[in-house]
Amino acid sequence: MQVQVTGHHLEITPGLKNYIQSKLSKLEDLYPALGKVAVVVTVEKYRHTAEIHFRADGVEMSAKKTTKDMYASVDQAISALEQQSGKRKDRLHTSGALRRTAARVNKLSGRAAAAAQAAAEAKPRVVRIKSSAVRSLSVDEAVASLEASGKPFLLFREDRGGPVQLLFRREDGNYGLSEA
16 A cells, blocks of 8 residues: 655654554555555644545545544544445445345246246156166075165066066165066
């Protein structure tokens, strides 16, 4: 941050300049990309005026305060700038967040409605899966094979020949056996 302090009818002392720079560090916290800050201090009779201008993040801000004490004028001007920047950032974040949230909700609800309509209009389709050959097993061997595989069902034929059977895991934890 580059600070330019100018005095009208006043000589800038190192103490005043250090005081102004230390107070401006608060603005640097609010605007990390703060470049050049111009401070003009003026004395006219008993009126001590501090005027601060800066440009950061695409916005130009300024504050001008007058009191009977130069240090108080600087404090009030910096306080006014902090208040302005706080209001600006709050306004930007709040309104932008509300706009983005509303747009996101509209977009998602539109997608959900389109997906629901497509699902309602779509006919169920047959998805073919590759299956292995039907093996000859006993029922106990088929249960052990089903437990080992982790699959939901197993097609097999009993050892002694006969129809193809379907062994499946039921919701209650037992096994179901169906003959085809």
